[in-house]
Amino acid sequence: MFNFAKLFKNLIMSSNIRVRFAPSPTGPLHIGGVRTALYNYLFAAKNGGTFILRIEDTDQSRYVPGAENYIIRSLEWAGLMHTEGVGQGGDFGPYRQSERKEIYRQYAMQLIDSGHAYYAFDTPEELNDMRERMRKQGLPSPQYNAISRQYMKNSETLPREETQIRLDRGDKFVIRIKMPRKEEVKFEDMIRGWVAFQSDQLDDKVIFKSDGMPTYHLANVVDDHLMKISHVIRGEEWLPSTPLHVLLYRYLGWETERPQFAHLPLILRPDGNGKLSKRDGDRLGFPVFPLDWKNEENGDTASGFRERGFFPEPFINMLAFLGWNPGTEQEIFSKQELINAFDISRINKSGARFDFEKAKWYNQQYLKSLSDTTLAGELLPLLKQAGFNHPAGYVKEVCRLFKERVYFLNDFIQEGSYFFQQPAVYDKKIIRKKWNTSIQTIFSDLLATFKSLSQWDAGSIEIVIKALINQKNLKFGDILPVFRVMLCGTLAGPPIFEVAELLGKTETLQRMETFIKLNEA
RNA sequence: GGCCCGUUAGUCUAUCGGUUAGGACGCCAGGUUUUCAUCCUGGAAAGAGGAGUUCGAUUCUCCUACGGGCUACCA
Numbered sequence: 214m215f216n217f218a219k220l221f222k223n224l225i226m227s228s229n230i231r232v233r234f235a236p237s238p239t240g241p242l243h244i245g246g247v248r249t250a251l252y253n254y255l256f257a258a259k260n261g262g263t264f265i266l267r268i269e270d271t272d273q274s275r276y277v278p279g280a281e282n283y284i285i286r287s288l289e290w291a292g293l294m295h296t297e298g299v300g301q302g303g304d305f306g307p308y309r310q311s312e313r314k315e316i317y318r319q320y321a322m323q324l325i326d327s328g329h330a331y332y333a334f335d336t337p338e339e340l341n342d343m344r345e346r347m348r349k350q351g352l353p354s355p356q357y358n359a360i361s362r363q364y365m366k367n368s369e370t371l372p373r374e375e376t377q378i379r380l381d382r383g384d385k386f387v388i389r390i391k392m393p394r395k396e397e398v399k400f401e402d403m404i405r406g407w408v409a410f411q412s413d414q415l416d417d418k419v420i421f422k423s424d425g426m427p428t429y430h431l432a433n434v435v436d437d438h439l440m441k442i443s444h445v446i447r448g449e450e451w452l453p454s455t456p457l458h459v460l461l462y463r464y465l466g467w468e469t470e471r472p473q474f475a476h477l478p479l480i481l482r483p484d485g486n487g488k489l490s491k492r493d494g495d496r497l498g499f500p501v502f503p504l505d506w507k508n509e510e511n512g513d514t515a516s517g518f519r520e521r522g523f524f525p526e527p528f529i530n531m532l533a534f535l536g537w538n539p540g541t542e543q544e545i546f547s548k549q550e551l552i553n554a555f556d557i558s559r560i561n562k563s564g565a566r567f568d569f570e571k572a573k574w575y576n577q578q579y580l581k582s583l584s585d586t587t588l589a590g591e592l593l594p595l596l597k598q599a600g601f602n603h604p605a606g607y608v609k610e611v612c613r614l615f616k617e618r619v620y621f622l623n624d625f626i627q628e629g630s631y632f633f634q635q636p637a638v639y640d641k642k643i644i645r646k647k648w649n650t651s652i653q654t655i656f657s658d659l660l661a662t663f664k665s666l667s668q669w670d671a672g673s674i675e676i677v678i679k680a681l682i683n684q685k686n687l688k689f690g691d692i693l694p695v696f697r698v699m700l701c702g703t704l705a706g707p708p709i710f711e712v713a714e715l716l717g718k719t720e721t722l723q724r725m726e727t728f729i730k731l732n733e734a
Numbered sequence: 735g736g737c738c739c740g741u742u743a744g745u746c747u748a749u750c751g752g753u754u755a756g757g758a759c760g761c762c763a764g765g766u767u768u769u770c771a772u773c774c775u776g777g778a779a780a781g782a783g784g785a786g787u788u789c790g791a792u793u794c795u796c797c798u799a800c801g802g803g804c805u806a807c808c809a
Contacts, residue, residue, distance in 0.1 A: 270809095354736055356805085408738075414805095416805085428808080452738065455738095479802070562739075568759070581772080692768085703769095704769055708769095
């Protein structure tokens with residue numbers, strides 16, 4: 214039995230499937246990034262592969278303190294922990310690109326030596342001038358390419374000696390890839406099929422910056438190769454630069470072991486146009502981040518799904534369905550079920566608009582499926598935080614009574630506040646419509662009857678009220694709404710007799726008295 | 735502007751040439767409920783447009799339109 218399990222585990226670990234999630238620590242991760250991580254995670258888990266976290270911090274100017282930590286905590290919360298990479302270690306580290314500087318330099322040099330890249334010494338001003346000039350000539354998107362490179366300062370145009378002199382005296386330089394003049398570059402995307410680009414449309418992208426850091430393009434190709442990544446699953450925004458990456462694999466001599474590409478459709482804004490952005494969050498009244506985010510430098514804050522009351526399981530369930538579906542009519546999936554059902558070939562091509570209403574529904578379904586005890590366990594800490602110290606048994610009963618009418622845990626405290634404290638306000642309409650001296654007398658009598666009641670449960674309360682209604686020739690609608698408002702302040706809620714039972718005799722009587730005193734006619 | 739990707743109801747989607755175009759969220763109506771919610775039943779709601787290919791196109795091809803992405807010494 215144990216041997217069998219071990220054998221099975223070894224079998225799984227030996228899978229060659231290796232995927233990575235490679236965010237850059239420029240701020241909080243939004244749900245588009247979480248979904249990319251999710252698909253990578255599901256693909257690895259489904260195939261017994263390895264899910265790696267790599268931090269792409271090659272742009273030091275955009276580095277945001279706390280972002281890396283935020284990313285890791287977010288993945289942790291969502292249940293998408295990596296088994297290799299930053300914070301976990303592994304055989305292919307370091308996993309932070311800023312710590313791999315020398316590796317990239319070596320491969321940049323290899324590309325220069327093989328004639329596939331060259332030094333360029335142009336200053337930002339010179340580049341601007343070039344672009345301005347070309348724009349004036351009617352070229353809307355000026356490129357540094359086979360044509361224009363001939364008029365710039367680089368090792369292709371400068372005499373060999375001058376290049377050497379510039380390098381020796383420490384002039385600033387970048388390294389650019391030398392795009393072939395006219396060549397078709399094509400690759401097969403797992404989601405989109407064959408995609409083809411013409412190399413004359415691509416420009417001589419900078420692959421190594423003057424600060425000694427590689428750009429994304431070089432770094433991701435080098436790292437994916439060195440880390441033996443088998444599948445690159447990333448957002449569609451990378452599709453246009455993929456031919457560049459394909460060429461880099463080729464020029465570096467890695468074409469036969471090149472990973473497979475899968476470019477994910479984007480998550481679009483629920484309103485208007487464009488892809489979902491980090492700024493869309495609180496502007497639209499719902500979170501776009503997994504966790505609350507506070508920027509330590511500029512004090513910016515943004516709200517997260519966790520703090521909004523989402524559970525991790527429905528959160529990833531909802532995200533998984535933004536761009537993928539299993540082809541069955543099942544919509545509610547546990548994480549394990551997602552792993553079992555996940556299949557890259559069933560990922561859609563077109564972008565998905567994020568819908569917060571649907572997200573709420575997923576959370577509600579999950580919440581309703583939890584047992585009262587489990588739910589109470591989740592709710593207890595939140596209650597304590599809000600200053601309530603009700604016993605677990607009581608909270609469990611609240612969950613039983615109230616869970617059908619909430620979306621989030623927080624709703625128990627907000628919309629169900631009357632379970633934990635006297636109502637602070639009462640529904641004014643009901644007072645205006647139903648409250649008068651005669652009804653007041655009736656409730657005073659009812660109060661007295663309740664006081665004499667030896668048994669306090671929903672059934673007994675109901676019998677008393679029914680008797681009262683018959684005796685006074687009233688209707689349920691004359692009494693019950695008022696009774697409910699006395700106890701809850703609001704007109705909505707679980708069956709009122711059960712609420713009264715749960716509140717207990719003392720509390721119920723007290724709330725009735727308070728109300729009557731407050732509204733003496 | 736150029737290049738690339740996409741296009742089934744308001745939204746997420748099923749359909750791998752022949753279906754009354756299915757499901758879900760949301761919406762509306764009815765039932766259940768003292769109320770609200772849940773739940774149940776029902777309803778409105780979709781193949782962007784135009785050419786082809788085919789006995790037959792939502793499905794394949796092309797064009798147009800629309801949407802999106804990219805177009806930095808950012809990722």
